[in-house]
Amino acid sequence: MIIEQLDNPLPGSLLPTLAGGYYTDPAVFAQEQERIFEQSWFCVVHGSDIPDPGDYRLVQVGREQLIVSRNRRREVRAFFNVCRHRGMRVCTEEAGTRRTFQCGYHAWTYDLDGRLIAAPNLTRMPDIDRDDYGLRRIHVREWLGYVWVCTAEEAPSFEETVLSEVVNRLGEVESLDRYQVENLAIGRRIAYDVHANWKLVIENFMECYHCATIHPELTQVIPEFAEGWAAQTNVGLGAEFGEGIEGFTVDGSAGAAELPLIAPGQERRYFAITIRPNVFVNMVPDHVIVHRMFPVSESSTYVECDWLFLPEVVDSARDVSKSVELFDRVNLQDFDACEKTQPAMSSRLYRTGGALVPAEHHIAFFHQWLVEALRP
Ligand code: FES
Ligand SMILES: [Fe+2]
Numbered sequence: 001m002i003i004e005q006l007d008n009p010l011p012g013s014l015l016p017t018l019a020g021g022y023y024t025d026p027a028v029f030a031q032e033q034e035r036i037f038e039q040s041w042f043c044v045v046h047g048s049d050i051p052d053p054g055d056y057r058l059v060q061v062g063r064e065q066l067i068v069s070r071n072r073r074r075e076v077r078a079f080f081n082v083c084r085h086r087g088m089r090v091c092t093e094e095a096g097t098r099r100t101f102q103c104g105y106h107a108w109t110y111d112l113d114g115r116l117i118a119a120p121n122l123t124r125m126p127d128i129d130r131d132d133y134g135l136r137r138i139h140v141r142e143w144l145g146y147v148w149v150c151t152a153e154e155a156p157s158f159e160e161t162v163l164s165e166v167v168n169r170l171g172e173v174e175s176l177d178r179y180q181v182e183n184l185a186i187g188r189r190i191a192y193d194v195h196a197n198w199k200l201v202i203e204n205f206m207e208c209y210h211c212a213t214i215h216p217e218l219t220q221v222i223p224e225f226a227e228g229w230a231a232q233t234n235v236g237l238g239a240e241f242g243e244g245i246e247g248f249t250v251d252g253s254a255g256a257a258e259l260p261l262i263a264p265g266q267e268r269r270y271f272a273i274t275i276r277p278n279v280f281v282n283m284v285p286d287h288v289i290v291h292r293m294f295p296v297s298e299s300s301t302y303v304e305c306d307w308l309f310l311p312e313v314v315d316s317a318r319d320v321s322k323s324v325e326l327f328d329r330v331n332l333q334d335f336d337a338c339e340k341t342q343p344a345m346s347s348r349l350y351r352t353g354g355a356l357v358p359a360e361h362h363i364a365f366f367h368q369w370l371v372e373a374l375r376p
Helices: 026-037 156-172 198-206 216-221 224-225 311-315 321-346 363-374
Strands: 042-046 057-059 064-070 077-082 096-097 116-117 139-143 146-150 185-192 267-277 280-283 288-298 301-308
Touching: 026 288, 042 057, 042 064, 042 288, 057 288, 064 139, 064 146, 077 139, 077 146, 139 156, 156 267, 185 311, 185 321, 198 267, 198 288, 198 301, 198 321, 198 363, 216 224, 216 321, 288 321, 301 311, 301 321
Parallel strands: none
Antiparallel strands: 042 146, 057 064, 057 096, 064 077, 139 146, 185 301, 267 280, 280 288, 288 301
8 A cells, every 4th residue: 555645745824635545545445444444433323223122234334244133122232244154144134123033044043142042953063152153243332322333352442432522522421411312313314325435524524614615505504604614623612503593404494392401502503523433413402413424435435314303303293304404405515525526536636635724624633543543
């Protein structure tokens, strides 16, 4: 892997970006899979995607396909989707409900905790330990109503990685707790296939220098974004709604019922948090928007975006389309920008990268984190 990275060849106010090869080289992507996605806490599904015992979803984390499921006690479990006999995929449909997980090849059968409970002639093979030959379990954690997994042998501290991102952004985890995200329900989910490297999606999310150019609706609702400074650069600071704006909706009209516990300083404000490597959390007074990214290749990223409201708002079938439309437009505008950037990453002109202006300097920390994470 040869990537030209200059130390600091740029004039004072500019910082260098990553070199183009970081966005185009399959070898870099392979290292990211191994050293970042497979080593981090990675947010995979919402709890309501697998509401009942035996419900499962298949997800891709790094190079691994995982089964995320719920056992009889409704505890979340995650397994490598690899049969311990001769390796066939145990589940072959994207989602479903199973009483047991039975492999379709030689019928090895695992219970919802992954234990091997049946196989042809198993009683005549007493030396096979049913736990040792169970589906291999992966670390799981539930937070914000989502299931987070880590495929590493030893998971890093959730507090020192995931929660510390919240502290870095908001100053304290309690500010996020007040939105009670774990009690909210999905009002809408939209999936996006983005033909761009996952890092372009993160970098785009971290800055607002582009807001005036590509986000007319968003800057209408939050005029300060037109100045280009993302609120993410200041600890604890949210971006304020404009005068006369009643809610975080596509036309500034009132949103749904406000979340009951948010503090006065959280009213009429938008907060965003980037949780590396795959989550964005956006908080506004009446809903929370959570993006989960699944990097597919060096030039492709699958994104699922959920709009979460109070359960009574979702149950009442209140029309939330104006709330959804605002960030759906923002997503489409952002992803379009990323897709138009991706092809130029392989230009010889971008071989040593581009420039970060002061409003984007915090992106350099993301680049540093990435380069360090990839170091063997
Ligand atoms: S590969 Fe699964 S039972 Fe043989
Ligand atoms: Fe944007």
